[in-house]
Amino acid sequence: MLSLRRRAMIGGALSAMASILVGAFVLLSSIENNVLDRFDRALADRHSQLVVALAGTSDDPTQLADRVYDPAYTTPYSGRYWQVTGPDGRIYTSSSLFDATLKVPSHSPTSLSLRSIAGPDGAPIRTIYQRITLEDGSVWGVSVAESLASLTAERQQTRRSLLLVFVLVGLLGLAGAFLQTTTILHPLDKLRRDVAKRWEQDENLTTTDYPEEVAPLVDDINELLTRNRDIIARARRQAADLAHALKTPTAILRNELALLDAQNHDMTASLEALDRVDAQLGRSLARMRAANSGAAANIRTDLSNSVDRFTRLFSSMAARDGKSMTTNCAPELSIRMDQQDIEEVIGNLLDNALKWCDARISLKARQCEGGVEILIEDDGPGIPEGREREALASGGRLDSSKPGTGLGLAIAIDLLQAYGADLALEKSVDLGGLAVRIFIPGKTRAVTLPKAA
Structure with missing residues (x-):
């Protein structure tokens, strides 16, 4: 049968590790969701900028490249793209798409639609799409996309940081469990030493030297020693x-x-x-x-x-x-x-x-x-x-x-x-x-x- 010390140590360690694992899962999920929300908000902001630019150049959509300036939009397969589909079905894209186009939802939603798809170079991207109607009554499809590489890198960095933190927390938890076990069992260790010592010296144990939970046991030991x-x-x-x-x-x-x-x-x-x-x-x-x-x-x-x-x-x-x-x-x-x-x-x-x-x-x-x-x-x-x-x-x-x-x-x-x-x-x-x-x-x-x- 396991000793009280081992039981307390194993129980404390298991409890600490379970708490740390649950806490790590909840915290990591929350942080990753926050990172994704921030990524989507930034994507929505760029979508709004493109819509504003489209409203001023609807007569000549080819000027959109000049109105929406970002070096990433001019570099082929840079991971940041935009695409506009006109009322007549013509498609206008950023230079970064080169000769490719972005997939759009088949149901053409009028509200913002976020999803993850494969990009023009096969890498995963996050795209936001909306079908909008301008003041002149024309209907346009507007898409903005960005590579998920930065999001994935940020998530991995977050996981590595959290792993290090929780390893340290786990070690502190184990040290705390050991310290707590040692502190709690100290009166029992003292009782064991005192029993041997008092037996040799033909003396009884002093009840007030021990916690009140151990005092009844001390009284029984005194009676046994005398008997x-x-x-x-x-x-x-x-x-x-x-x-x-x-x-x-x-x-x-x-x-x-x-x-x-x-x-x-x-x-x-x-x-x-x-x-x-x-x-x-x-x-x-x-x-x-x-x-x-x-x-x-x-x-x-x-x-x-x-x-x-x-x-x-x-x-x-x-x-x-x-x-x-x-x-x-x-x-x-x-x-x-x-x-x-x-x-x-x-x-x-x-x-x-x-x-x-x-x-x-x-x-x-x-x-x-x-x-x-x-x-x-x-x-x-x-x-x-x-x-x-x-x-x-x-x-x-x-x-x-x-x-x-x-x-x-x-x-x-x-x-x-x-x-x-x-x-x-x-x-x-x-x-x-x-x-x-x-x-x-x-x-x-x-x-x-x-x-x-």
């Missing part, structure tokens, strides 16, 4: 309460199984099953938290601060195992993710890297085009080529030689997907083992969380 904040806060609180409620029973079960194991009972399978239950519960709770936070929350987290804390923690853990960790993070780097969520993602990935590396792990974070990139690498065996999809599967474990449930990576993926972020498994260029590349977009985008496995 969504309450729903998200309540859901996250319930997830935290559930995690706390389950933590104690699982701890008791683990202690009981450990005591039985210490009494020479084989509790290995039970402990592994409990580990998987803990992991699955952790993943489900992470999903619940992400589903009620995610990209909709528009929360910003200081990633640089989180990376510093992970550097201190995992450097110490690596040192105890005779390993090392290097970190490279851009200063004052922030992302659109909840702090608890991004730290759970990085923690799980660093824990896997430390578990599988031979001697070194690396964490890098930088600003890139469109968002933030996090790269976690190790010098371990990595993932065999072509088995990356299997490793990303829920609970996928390619090697069971080390303890774990295989759900750490799945939990990280669930949390990242809630924010529209991407995770890719690659071969580390610098360390030779596994490289986990995370891209977190700078702007939120619509996402759909996968169904629980």
